[in-house]
Amino acid sequence: MGGVNRTNVGANLPALRSHNTALVLDLLRTAGGDGISRLELAERTGLTPQAVSKITGRLREEGLAAEAGRRASTGGKPRTVLRLVPEAGHAIGVHLDRDELRAVLVDLDGTVVGERCLPMDLGAGAEAVVEGVARAAEGLAESVASVLGVGVALPGPLDHVRGVLHRVTGFPEWDGFPLRDALAARLGLPVVVDKDTNAAALGLAVADEGASFAYLHLGTGLGAGLVIGGAVHRGARTGAGEFGHQVVQLDGPVCGCGNRGCIEALCLGAVRRGDVAEAARVLGVGAANLVGLLDIDLVLLGGRTVASAPEEFVGGVRAVLRERARGEEPVPVRIAPGGVRGVAEGAAQSLLAPLFGRAEG
Amino acid sequence: MGGVNRTNVGANLPALRSHNTALVLDLLRTAGGDGISRLELAERTGLTPQAVSKITGRLREEGLAAEAGRRASTGGKPRTVLRLVPEAGHAIGVHLDRDELRAVLVDLDGTVVGERCLPMDLGAGAEAVVEGVARAAEGLAESVASVLGVGVALPGPLDHVRGVLHRVTGFPEWDGFPLRDALAARLGLPVVVDKDTNAAALGLAVADEGASFAYLHLGTGLGAGLVIGGAVHRGARTGAGEFGHQVVQLDGPVCGCGNRGCIEALCLGAVRRGDVAEAARVLGVGAANLVGLLDIDLVLLGGRTVASAPEEFVGGVRAVLRERARGEEPVPVRIAPGGVRGVAEGAAQSLLAPLFGRAEG
DNA sequence: TGCACTTTGGCAACAGCGTTGCGAAAGTGG
DNA sequence: CCACTTTCGCAACGCTGTTGCCAAAGTGCA
Numbered sequence: 001m002g003g004v005n006r007t008n009v010g011a012n013l014p015a016l017r018s019h020n021t022a023l024v025l026d027l028l029r030t031a032g033g034d035g036i037s038r039l040e041l042a043e044r045t046g047l048t049p050q051a052v053s054k055i056t057g058r059l060r061e062e063g064l065a066a067e068a069g070r071r072a073s074t075g076g077k078p079r080t081v082l083r084l085v086p087e088a089g090h091a092i093g094v095h096l097d098r099d100e101l102r103a104v105l106v107d108l109d110g111t112v113v114g115e116r117c118l119p120m121d122l123g124a125g126a127e128a129v130v131e132g133v134a135r136a137a138e139g140l141a142e143s144v145a146s147v148l149g150v151g152v153a154l155p156g157p158l159d160h161v162r163g164v165l166h167r168v169t170g171f172p173e174w175d176g177f178p179l180r181d182a183l184a185a186r187l188g189l190p191v192v193v194d195k196d197t198n199a200a201a202l203g204l205a206v207a208d209e210g211a212s213f214a215y216l217h218l219g220t221g222l223g224a225g226l227v228i229g230g231a232v233h234r235g236a237r238t239g240a241g242e243f244g245h246q247v248v249q250l251d252g253p254v255c256g257c258g259n260r261g262c263i264e265a266l267c268l269g270a271v272r273r274g275d276v277a278e279a280a281r282v283l284g285v286g287a288a289n290l291v292g293l294l295d296i297d298l299v300l301l302g303g304r305t306v307a308s309a310p311e312e313f314v315g316g317v318r319a320v321l322r323e324r325a326r327g328e329e330p331v332p333v334r335i336a337p338g339g340v341r342g343v344a345e346g347a348a349q350s351l352l353a354p355l356f357g358r359a360e361g
Numbered sequence: 362m363g364g365v366n367r368t369n370v371g372a373n374l375p376a377l378r379s380h381n382t383a384l385v386l387d388l389l390r391t392a393g394g395d396g397i398s399r400l401e402l403a404e405r406t407g408l409t410p411q412a413v414s415k416i417t418g419r420l421r422e423e424g425l426a427a428e429a430g431r432r433a434s435t436g437g438k439p440r441t442v443l444r445l446v447p448e449a450g451h452a453i454g455v456h457l458d459r460d461e462l463r464a465v466l467v468d469l470d471g472t473v474v475g476e477r478c479l480p481m482d483l484g485a486g487a488e489a490v491v492e493g494v495a496r497a498a499e500g501l502a503e504s505v506a507s508v509l510g511v512g513v514a515l516p517g518p519l520d521h522v523r524g525v526l527h528r529v530t531g532f533p534e535w536d537g538f539p540l541r542d543a544l545a546a547r548l549g550l551p552v553v554v555d556k557d558t559n560a561a562a563l564g565l566a567v568a569d570e571g572a573s574f575a576y577l578h579l580g581t582g583l584g585a586g587l588v589i590g591g592a593v594h595r596g597a598r599t600g601a602g603e604f605g606h607q608v609v610q611l612d613g614p615v616c617g618c619g620n621r622g623c624i625e626a627l628c629l630g631a632v633r634r635g636d637v638a639e640a641a642r643v644l645g646v647g648a649a650n651l652v653g654l655l656d657i658d659l660v661l662l663g664g665r666t667v668a669s670a671p672e673e674f675v676g677g678v679r680a681v682l683r684e685r686a687r688g689e690e691p692v693p694v695r696i697a698p699g700g701v702r703g704v705a706e707g708a709a710q711s712l713l714a715p716l717f718g719r720a721e722g
Numbered sequence: 723t724g725c726a727c728t729t730t731g732g733c734a735a736c737a738g739c740g741t742t743g744c745g746a747a748a749g750t751g752g
Numbered sequence: 753c754c755a756c757t758t759t760c761g762c763a764a765c766g767c768t769g770t771t772g773c774c775a776a777a778g779t780g781c782a
Binding site: 008009010011012013016019020023026044045046047051209210212224226228230233234235236237238239240241242243245246247248249250252257258259261266282285288289290292293294295296297323324326 | 369370371372373374377380381384387405406407408412570571573585587589591594595596597598599600601602603604606607608609610611613618619620622627643646649650651653654655656657658684685687
């Protein structure tokens with residue numbers, strides 16, 4: 001995690017403070033509108049009530065937290081409920097898809113408070129696209145006092161750390177383009193670039209803290225976002241989640257990637273033939289492989305193709321997982337919530353994540 | 362990490378102190394016999410030289426670290442080299458295989474300073490096996506002042522957190538046996554139970570700090586130990602690493618697990634037919650799937666079957682990975698160092714790991 | 723041989739973290 | 753109305769890494 005977590009770096013007092021502050025903010029966020037009391041925060045964090053009081057005191061001074069009524073008494077002074085002040089900060093998330101641009105403005109709570117959607121050809125060239133994204137972001141940012149930054153999600157492999165695109169599938173002219181720096185220079189704001197499936201996974205990870213799950217996205221291609229222990233796993237070269245080109249059929253039909261028997265080729269081939277049941281079965285075999293390998297606790301499905309026959313896909317994948325579980329409780333399969341805005345919302349979350357101690361995987 | 366890392370728990374001063382201490386100890390360990398100076402420790406940890414001096418001062422008082430000569434001067438006072446005192450602590454690692462028991466005594470450095478190996482039938486019943494392990498451990502512990510604990514590694518699924526066995530493959534009588542508690546009660550020492558592949562992976566992870574790799578073990582079965590970011594990934598139910606029953610051949614030959622087209626069935630089938638090249642190719646396809654999914658940076662091979670034809674297996678797996686890399690630098694494939702003692706050594710490391718801030722994945 | 727300079731690393735004072743001790747505030751229940 | 757419970761802030765505290773400073777221990781040139 002960001003401050004003190006999972007790193008081989010020394011910790012000092014400021015790091016300790018920001019770690020605990022982020023922890024409290026995260027609990028305030030997940031508590032949502034119901035709020036949470038100081039003593040509950042103390043129990044959940046393991047800190048003493050006094051430490052929580054100091055931390056929440058600072059947060060209230062900064063305007064990030066506020067008192068919000070009180071609980072019923074249990075025989076003594078009733079607990080004061082605290083809540084996050086969502087309007088204290090905003091972030092912009094942009095989903096650059098092949099044919100459209102969708103930008104959302106979210107508050108600290110993750111609630112969408114503004115949205116723009118316009119047609120956009122990814123092949124129109126870097127300058128035009130950067131300008132389009134910048135205009136959309138500026139338009140959204142106008143309505144609020146300050147914006148933490150802009151998260152951009154798009155298909156294809158890229159370098160998440162340096163914010164450089166590799167080979168956006170079907171658009172070779174983007175190869176090597178430093179999207180993050182170009183956009184950051186144009187907007188004067190922090191920018192984070194991420195793969196669309198990872199952004200979607202991050203958005204989904206906000207709800208279930210500490211969970212491990214896979215988000216399988218079946219649209220014009222097939223990809224996955226992996227969340228392990230609450231953090232998006234991107235791998236050493238940000239290339240993790242290459243789910244579509246997992247081989248599940250030795251010497252099977254040739255795939256566009258050059259290999260044989262990739263899930264993507266088999267799955268989309270079946271869809272093209274109208275055999276949704278077979279597509280779901282192949283997807284299920286891949287999902288079962290993934291579940292077995294990583295021992296995750298949830299599989300979420302999304303993407304246009306899945307959306308066209310959600311129940312068949314969920315049912316088909318679920319059947320394979322149940323069969324493989326051999327009597328034990330199978331891993332649940334669900335449609336990913338969030339719909340068409342999921343990727344853009346997740347992209348915005350990549351800016352909010354550090355604030356809540358959810359660092360890079 | 363243990364104290365402050367990757368957890369949603371609050372941190373206080375003692376946690377901060379133990380985190381930094383563990384960090385310094387870990388650097389002292391990886392420096393090995395060469396030692397490391399205070400200023401290098403400061404650079405590597407990001408702490409100030411003064412903080413490092415205080416920490417190493419405490420370690421020297423406790424006998425865990427010592428001065429070991431000095432570096433050449435660069436124009437001023439030469440740096441004093443510090444090193445870990447390996448004899449300051451020991452741990453015992455036990456590898457319970459189907460037909461033999463191997464126990465090692467290692468010091469803080471991980472060096473094996475004692476070993477016992479005896480035939481042992483896993484089917485001889487819980488009491489007999491526990492007693493055998495206990496005697497071996499006691500025999501090894503005699504020679505040193507104090508032992509941190511005992512790590513036991515064995516095949517088959519188990520609950521690493523609670524130390525309870527599930528279904529040791531081929532030995533149904535072990536189902537549900539609380540091995541950790543039984544052994545801890547018998548020995549009066551902390552005990553950790555782990556799957557053999559995970560223990561081997563942990564042992565290998567000690568060398569490469571922060572690395573992500575997969576250890577593929579091909580013996581009488583096929584399993585994997587996954588190390589992600591320096592920590593062994595066991596998954597929610599300690600079931601991660603089910604590599605052998607990844608399906609890579611839809612509707613392929615039936616496997617012992619009931620599915621069709623599992624890597625294990627295909628791979629061992631080929632070995633049985635004497636077709637090592639095909640076995641290596643199948644293993645390579647599985648490895649490539651894994652590399653693509655997790656974007657790891659290394660594949661290590663081990664186990665009796667691999668050891669019988671190491672170059673063919675490494676070459677075969679490497680060929681598949683190179684083909685899939687499509688021109689980019691392929692992920693390296695190597696034989697896992699450690700040999701027959703690797704699992705036992707890794708089991709011992711699970712006791713040492715917390716001391717060096719390497720916590721449970 | 724001596725002196726200027728560089729580098730290491732310990733001593734002491736310090737700021738800031740969560741913790742502890744304690745008491746005021748704000749309820750319930752007889 | 754009073755005893756009791758529970759919440760929560762103030763103040764003092766212990767301990768962390770940090771900073772300022774200086775002694776120690778080398779090199780290199782005159």
